[in-house]
Amino acid sequence: xxxxxxxxxxxxxxxxxxxxxxxxxYQLLEEGNSTKLxxxxxxxxxxxxxxxxxxxxxxxxxTSWLSLDAIDNDPIRFWKYLIQSVSxxxxxxxxxxxxxxxxxxxxxxxxxxxxxxxxxxxxIKENLHIFIDDYHFIEHPFIHELMIRFIxxxxxxxxxxxxxxxxxxxxxxxxxxxxWITEIGIEQLSFTYSEIGDLYKKQNLDFxxxxxxxxxxxxxxxxxxxxxxxxxxxxxxxxxxxxxxxTHPYVAEFLIKEILDTLPLTTQHxxxxxxxxxxxEPEDCNSLTNRSDSYDVLVELVEKGxxxxxxxxxxxxxRYHHLFAGALQAELKNFYTEEEVMAIYKRAGNLLxxxxxxxxxxxxxxxxxxxxxxDSWITTYLVDIFTTGQIATFVRWVDLLRMKxxxxxxxxxxxxxxxxxxxxxxxxxxxxxIELDQRHTVDQWMDHPDNQGVASILITLKAYIITAIGDxxxxxxxxxxxxxxxxxxxxxxxxxxxQYNQFEPKLFRTLIGSKGKFTPVDQSIxxxxxxxxxxxxxxxxxxxxxxxxxxxxxxxxxFEDALNEIEGGLQYAYRFQDTGLSTPLYLLKSRIFITKxxxxxxxxxxxxxxxxxxxxxxxxxxxxxxxxxYLMESDIKNAEIELFKTKRPDILKIELGQEFWLLVxxxxxxxxxxxxxxLKIVIRVKEKSSNxxxxxxxxxxxxxxxxxxxxxxxxxxxxxxxxxxxxxxxPYGYKRSFIDESDIIPLLKKYxxxxxxxxxKHWESVPLSYVEDLLRTSPITDESRKDIxxxxxxxxxxxxxxxxxxxxxxxxxxxxxxxxxVYLTTIYSKLEVQSRTQAILLAKEWDL
Numbered sequence: 001x002x003x004x005x006x007x008x009x010x011x012x013x014x015x016x017x018x019x020x021x022x023x024x025x026y027q028l029l030e031e032g033n034s035t036k037l038x039x040x041x042x043x044x045x046x047x048x049x050x051x052x053x054x055x056x057x058x059x060x061x062x063t064s065w066l067s068l069d070a071i072d073n074d075p076i077r078f079w080k081y082l083i084q085s086v087s088x089x090x091x092x093x094x095x096x097x098x099x100x101x102x103x104x105x106x107x108x109x110x111x112x113x114x115x116x117x118x119x120x121x122x123x124i125k126e127n128l129h130i131f132i133d134d135y136h137f138i139e140h141p142f143i144h145e146l147m148i149r150f151i152x153x154x155x156x157x158x159x160x161x162x163x164x165x166x167x168x169x170x171x172x173x174x175x176x177x178x179x180w181i182t183e184i185g186i187e188q189l190s191f192t193y194s195e196i197g198d199l200y201k202k203q204n205l206d207f208x209x210x211x212x213x214x215x216x217x218x219x220x221x222x223x224x225x226x227x228x229x230x231x232x233x234x235x236x237x238x239x240x241x242x243x244x245x246x247t248h249p250y251v252a253e254f255l256i257k258e259i260l261d262t263l264p265l266t267t268q269h270x271x272x273x274x275x276x277x278x279x280x281e282p283e284d285c286n287s288l289t290n291r292s293d294s295y296d297v298l299v300e301l302v303e304k305g306x307x308x309x310x311x312x313x314x315x316x317x318x319r320y321h322h323l324f325a326g327a328l329q330a331e332l333k334n335f336y337t338e339e340e341v342m343a344i345y346k347r348a349g350n351l352l353x354x355x356x357x358x359x360x361x362x363x364x365x366x367x368x369x370x371x372x373x374x375d376s377w378i379t380t381y382l383v384d385i386f387t388t389g390q391i392a393t394f395v396r397w398v399d400l401l402r403m404k405x406x407x408x409x410x411x412x413x414x415x416x417x418x419x420x421x422x423x424x425x426x427x428x429x430x431x432x433x434i435e436l437d438q439r440h441t442v443d444q445w446m447d448h449p450d451n452q453g454v455a456s457i458l459i460t461l462k463a464y465i466i467t468a469i470g471d472x473x474x475x476x477x478x479x480x481x482x483x484x485x486x487x488x489x490x491x492x493x494x495x496x497x498x499q500y501n502q503f504e505p506k507l508f509r510t511l512i513g514s515k516g517k518f519t520p521v522d523q524s525i526x527x528x529x530x531x532x533x534x535x536x537x538x539x540x541x542x543x544x545x546x547x548x549x550x551x552x553x554x555x556x557x558x559f560e561d562a563l564n565e566i567e568g569g570l571q572y573a574y575r576f577q578d579t580g581l582s583t584p585l586y587l588l589k590s591r592i593f594i595t596k597x598x599x600x601x602x603x604x605x606x607x608x609x610x611x612x613x614x615x616x617x618x619x620x621x622x623x624x625x626x627x628x629x630y631l632m633e634s635d636i637k638n639a640e641i642e643l644f645k646t647k648r649p650d651i652l653k654i655e656l657g658q659e660f661w662l663l664v665x666x667x668x669x670x671x672x673x674x675x676x677x678x679l680k681i682v683i684r685v686k687e688k689s690s691n692x693x694x695x696x697x698x699x700x701x702x703x704x705x706x707x708x709x710x711x712x713x714x715x716x717x718x719x720x721x722x723x724x725x726x727x728x729x730x731p732y733g734y735k736r737s738f739i740d741e742s743d744i745i746p747l748l749k750k751y752x753x754x755x756x757x758x759x760x761k762h763w764e765s766v767p768l769s770y771v772e773d774l775l776r777t778s779p780i781t782d783e784s785r786k787d788i789x790x791x792x793x794x795x796x797x798x799x800x801x802x803x804x805x806x807x808x809x810x811x812x813x814x815x816x817x818x819x820x821x822v823y824l825t826t827i828y829s830k831l832e833v834q835s836r837t838q839a840i841l842l843a844k845e846w847d848l
Contacts, residue, residue: 362378429461
């Protein structure tokens with residue numbers, strides 16, 4: 001029977017109007033023009049066909065297209081279709097000339113057909129691009145054998161593009177060594193954050209904010225079909241992206257019908273059972289599924305493009321795509337009874353627990369509400385959970401168990417309270433303490449011998465929270481004295497340092513720093529001295545008391561006292577290996593040297609600190625202060641280099657101490673005259689710090705906001721922002737936050753003048769005496785420095801600012817060059833500058 005040829009198989013697929021131009025992939029394909037073969041391989045829905053269809057529109061050369069299906073798994077049909085596609089493109093009757101080779105003899109050698117096709121291609125003058133889509137349908141070994149010959153002898157004017165869901169059984173390694181191939185896989189095809197934004201803009205969807213787009217990227221892992229399904233689900237069902245997962249009907253239908261149902265039943269059972277594991281190690285999979293060939297199955301899944309990823313080429317560790325795993329987990333109930341599902345989860349949980357992966361084990365059994373098993377593991381590993389920093393995870397577990405009214409052990413509840421405090425959820429922690437106090441009133445649980453240890457911890461925590469809230473310290477002292485009278489109670493927590501600071505570059509921003517609401521320095525010193533005489537002196541909390549007092553002393557201008565406190569705090573930081581203490585202390589120490597204009601020393605302190613930490617957020621904060629140091633030296637270029645050594649933070653997502661970096665960045669923008677951009681950022685930081693009641697950051701942000709307004713010549717908003725900073729800072733006696741900003745001094749003077757003219761009660765919330773005290777405390781940084789210079793020194797400075805050299809200055813003033821050098825040394829000293837450049841910049845500020 002004669003074969004009916006489908007023209008649609010040789011037509012380039014139509015591109016939708018909403019398709020995004022992905023220039024980075026076009027660049028990869030452009031680079032592929034120097035190779036024989038481009039392989040685009042990824043699972044279904046990654047946009048393989050779309051990107052190559054778009055690429056064809058970029059080409060101004062001959063292109064042929066062949067879409068394959070299962071029926072094309074026949075050598076004659078495959079090569080006839082390929083020749084037909086090329087012939088249609090070239091319009092040269094190639095198919096007619098080669099057709100007799102298929103019919104002249106039933107055993108006509110296919111090599112002759114391939115060689116004849118190659119000769120035909122070599123004879124044409126133009127370049128030709130041959131696209132073969134859905135090559136994963138081809139399993140016939142003879143087709144692959146002929147394709148190898150075709151590729152290896154391909155003329156220089158022809159390039160082949162193979163699109164496949166599965167790995168292609170061709171000699172890729174050999175061709176890779178010869179630089180014959182360009183490979184584009186999941187990593188390259190996955191949509192980026194910006195590409196998702198472009199896609200949704202093309203679809204006229206404006207309901208996605210930046211956090212929503214990041215959520216889509218996290219959920220879909222850049223899978224194109226998943227991104228489109230997320231869009232459809234939210235548009236039609238008003239489902240928030242946080243609830244979009246593999247169980248959503250759109251996703252489940254695609255993955256189950258298009259992927260899972262096409263596989264052998266034994267493979268389906270393997271997939272749904274192992275889907276509950278986050279990491280797939282063959283031995284674990286064997287134990288869970290009672291098989292012995294899990295490694296082979298996992299490798300086959302990878303090669304077939306079944307949404308399975310091998311995480312390391314050296315170690316046999318795999319995982320499923322997040323959405324695929326979610327869809328498979330939902331299928332468990334369709335494959336097994338409820339009892340069987342529970343048994344699978346228990347078996348997997350025990351397997352992980354025995355391996356020491358108790359976090360994954362607890363997570364797993366909680367999914368199926370196996371609370372007794374989860375509780376037993378939480379109790380067993382509670383100390384390890386804290387020492388490894390899994391505090392937020394622990395809080396989430398306890399929240400779930402409490403919501404389900406599961407009766408938790410007292411130790412777990414007490415440690416839950418400590419975890420809440422570490423996560424700055426002071427209000428909730430205080431509620432739990434009240435709850436435990438009320439429980440003691442009923443059953444006297446604290447008096448039971450078995451509960452003495454956790455009761456002691458709870459009472460200490462209560463004292464800490466009172467201090468953090470900023471209530472009367474007398475109550476804290478009373479609690480501590482009571483504890484001392486009872487004596488220390490031993491528990492398994494004795495040698496476990498609690499985390500008081502996870503990522504904040506300023507201790508003032510933590511609860512132990514009372515969010516910047518410090519008491520008068522004499523009271524703080526007296527309390528610290530009392531506290532340091534107790535048995536608490538051996539705990540890591542004492543190190544933070546040194547740090548907070550150091551920041552307080554710096555703020556009220558007591559530099560030497562602050563340095564002494566820093567050294568005391570660093571001893572605790574070294575002892576407990578606590579970067580949450582050492583990093584803020586190094587930052588403060590460096591800031592003191594910056595204030596003293598000892599910039600080299602300040603940079604050396606920061607460099608030393610950077611060597612001691614590995615966490616990116618600590619390194620980012622340290623580099624930010626290095627940038628600030630360069631800004632104080634008017635070295636804009638090096639300031640910018642330091643700011644962007646670490647990946648630039650997402651300005652719309654302020655977290656992990658990022659406010660510190662952003663406020664240095666604002667100063668950089670001011671120094672480079674990008675005032676409106678600086679204002680936009682500083683307002684966001686101010687709003688967030690206001691919502692969190694972060695006093696020190698609110699003051700700093702408001703000061704910078706006022707400077708931004710002055711730079712764009714908006715005086716009234718500038719005065720209002722400065723007034724807000726003064727209003728917040730005056731009750732606590734803040735000084736350095738104001739006078740460290742040299743540009744704020746002229747504005748403070750104008751503010752005082754403005755206040756004296758405007759008698760409105762609105763301004764009375766800030767005592768003028770406080771502002772005048774700031775001006776008296778401030779270093780000589782403004783035009784008042786002019787009064788220090790003699791008339792002759794002013795002449796020298798004026799000529800220096802005009803760009804004159806030492807010789808030119810000497811000539812105009814009828815002095816020797818040696819005398820000019822002496823004058824300059826004196827001028828630098830009086831102006832408190834370190835270089836000729838700084839002196840010139842200051843003179844230009846005075847319009848000399």
